[in-house]
Amino acid sequence: MAVKIVLILLLFSVSLGNAKRVLDVECQSAVGVAGENTKIPCSFKLPLGYNDVTIYEAMIIKKGQKYPLLYINKPGNVVKGDPRVQPLYKTAPSLLFTNTTVSDEGEYEYRLQTSRGQIKDGKFRLSVTAEYHKPDIKSWPKVIKVGDRVVLYCNASGGYPAGGIHWFNSTGANWTERATLKIMKRDDKLLTMFSKLPLTVTDLSRKSFRCVVLNSSFSEVGETSFSSIGESWRTGSGEHQQPVLTSLSENTKDGGGAELCCNASSGHPVGTIHWFDSTGANWTERATLKIMEAGKNLLAMSSKLTLTSIDFRLEPFKCVVLNSSFSEVDEAKFDLPRTDALTKPTVVIAGVIVLVILGLVIIFLYLSVKNSEHQQLLRIRVLRTMRMPTSRTDPNLKNMGHV
Structure with missing residues (x-):
């Protein structure tokens, strides 16, 4: 041939x-x-x-x-x-x-x-x-647990020539620089593009990510999204659970240090916790956030605020729970326990005790004065009695004068 x-x-x-x-x-x-x-x-x-x-x-x-x-x-x-x-x-x-x-x-x-x-x-x-098929996006692990290193995969197949895949979060920010792209040739010489984007659970608080497929002319030819489950921090009953704010320091004093802890549980996806004082100043930068599993695919958030120099005039401190869309869902306020000043209930009790003691003192003094006046009157009467002539009063002495 x-x-x-x-x-x-x-x-x-x-x-x-x-x-x-x-x-x-x-x-x-x-x-x-x-x-x-x-x-x-x-x-x-x-x-x-x-x-x-x-x-x-x-x-x-x-x-x-x-x-x-x-x-x-x-x-x-x-x-x-x-x-x-x-x-x-x-x-x-x-x-x-x-x-x-x-x-x-x-x-x-x-x-x-x-x-x-x-x-x-x-x-x-x-x-x-050849136009690429609609991209497919998956996560690994499939079931995301708090603390896991999460990877999003986006693949688009059946296209030619080679293009690219870009990543965007829910705010429109481009995350492509964090991703890696791999292109493979099929038996029919058409191409499949794979893009891998590593994330942390905190990154997932941005709620959703899009992978956008571009052709060789950098024109968009398809996209798909990955969204976290749920919309806000919710319990099984459908109501968000109010955060609990406590002090890790039993006693505090003005100018001293203290640690406050705010816990919010039974929510999904990951949100965050912000801190404010009574003036509205934001103290979140001084806090650390920890996220844990709460069961049934729900999460718990715990934020610890460290105060190095306390000013009691800034009380009460407030922790605010935000959902994955950064919308406020609840808050809690807290007054620090202190040792250098009496608390309000203590002041009230102390005041009552002082008043009672003062009243007793006044009564004692009054009774003492009254008793002193009574004794004085008795003395005056005795003296008056002793000064009176006895002849006017004793008939026997009167008869003895005539003997």
Whole structure:
């Protein structure tokens, strides 16, 4: 078979070499779509006086290949080569590639022997494109647990030529720099693009991510999204659970240090906790956030705020729970326990005790004064009694004076 093709090439070259070059053929390059038919428009450039042209032989050779893609000898009714390539000889020497494949892409030479002589070699290029299928996005692990290293995978297949995959979060920020892209060639020479985006659970608080597929012209051809489950921090009953704010320090004093802890449980997806004082100042930068599993695919958040120099005038401190959309869902307030000042209940009790003691003192003093006055009156009476003459009162003494 190979020997026959070589002989055909030799004979064709000899016949062309002996013929006079009087015609030119012009073919337009084309862009075909994989799986569809692609027409290569060709036409003769005829000198004046030349009208009808009959094609006797034709040969199409792809650059870089040893044997012709197609050879036609009309007088001998010989057609050899790829049956998908068909001549369109009714009005012009055009060609048709049926069921175009990526393998058809390349540069070609078109040689013709006609009734008007040999033509110069016509050249054309066939480019092939294929649109990528809608991308598919998955996560690993499939069930995301708090603290896991999460990876999102986006793949788009069946396209050509190579393009790219970009990543965006729910705010529109481009995360493509964090991703890696891998391109693989299939058996049909179409391509599959794989993009891997590593994330942390905190990154997932941005709620959703999109992977966008771009073709070789950097035009968007498809996209898909990955969304976290749920909309806010919720319990099984459908109501968000109020955060609990406690102090890790039993006693505090003005100017000293303390640690506050705010816990919010039974929510999904990951949110966050912010801290504020009574003036509205945000203390969140001084806090650390920890996320834990709470069972049934729910999460618990715990935030610890460290205070190095306490100013009791900033009380109460407030922790605010935000969902994955950064919307406030609940809050809790807290007054620090202190040792250098009495609390309000203690002050009230102490006041009552002081008043009672003061009342008792006043009563004691009053009674003491009254008792002193009574004793004084008794003394006065005694003295008055002692100063009175006894003769006026004792009849016996009166009789003794007359003896």
